[in-house]
Amino acid sequence: xxxxxxxxxxxxxxxxxxxxxxxxxxxxxxxxxxxxxxxxxxxxxxxxxxxxxxxxxxxxxxxxxxxxxxxxxxxxxxxxxxxxxxxxxxxxxxxxxxxxxxxxxxxxxxxxxxxxxxxxxxxxxxxxxxxxxxxxxxxxxxxxxxxxxxxxxxxxxxxxxxxxx
Numbered sequence: 595x596x597x598x599x600x601x602x603x604x605x606x607x608x609x610x611x612x613x614x615x616x617x618x619x620x621x622x623x624x625x626x627x628x629x630x631x632x633x634x635x636x637x638x639x640x641x642x643x644x645x646x647x648x649x650x651x652x653x654x655x656x657x658x659x660x661x662x663x664x665x666x667x668x669x670x671x672x673x674x675x676x677x678x679x680x681x682x683x684x685x686x687x688x689x690x691x692x693x694x695x696x697x698x699x700x701x702x703x704x705x706x707x708x709x710x711x712x713x714x715x716x717x718x719x720x721x722x723x724x725x726x727x728x729x730x731x732x733x734x735x736x737x738x739x740x741x742x743x744x745x746x747x748x749x750x751x752x753x754x755x756x757x758x759x
Contacts, residue, residue: 624647626645627645627646627647628641628642628643628644628645628646629643629644629645629646629667629670629671629674629676630642630643630670630674631643631644631663631666631667631670632666632670632696635663635666643670644667644670646676652664661688661691662695665691665692665694665695665696665697666695666696668680668692668695668697668721669692669695669696669697669698670696672696672697672698672719672720672721673696677720677721677722678720678721678722679721679722679724680721680722680723680724681724682723682724682725685725687723687725689701689717697719697721698719698720698721699717699718699719699721700717700718700719701714701716701717702714702715702716702717702718703715704716
């Protein structure tokens with residue numbers, strides 16, 4: 595015969611005890627690593643670039659430079675041997691502008707199925723682009739996941755740039 599189920603005792607959560615538990619051990623500061631940005635960025639913000647391994651955000655009105663910062667960040671990452679992994683959420687990544695900002699990408703030519711004319715159908719290079727359309731949001735999430743060319747399997751550092759229009 596099966597044993598009757600016993601009512602499980604539920605302990606009340608104590609936020610004070612939890613805070614003491616997680617804040618009791620000292621945490622060492624990790625050394626700052628930077629994705630070195632162009633001189634104009636450095637002069638304007640008085641920092642060498644975007645900190646790698648930390649959450650960084652950029653927001654502003656239309657035409658205030660968010661895409662320029664994003665494109666320069668991608669180019670700077672490539673120049674430092676970091677593989678940029680880009681999550682495009684608005685479906686409007688402008689390769690021509692990114693290349694103008696220094697991104698290394700090569701156009702791939704193909705035939706337009708509607709017109710039969712040869713045109714650029716894609717871009718290839720040292721980057722990964724996820725082009726995902728989000729509906730009900732105005733936030734563009736750009737993720738750069740640094741990986742030295744010799745460490746591509748261990749993509750360990752994460753830098754997420756949130757750009758808000």
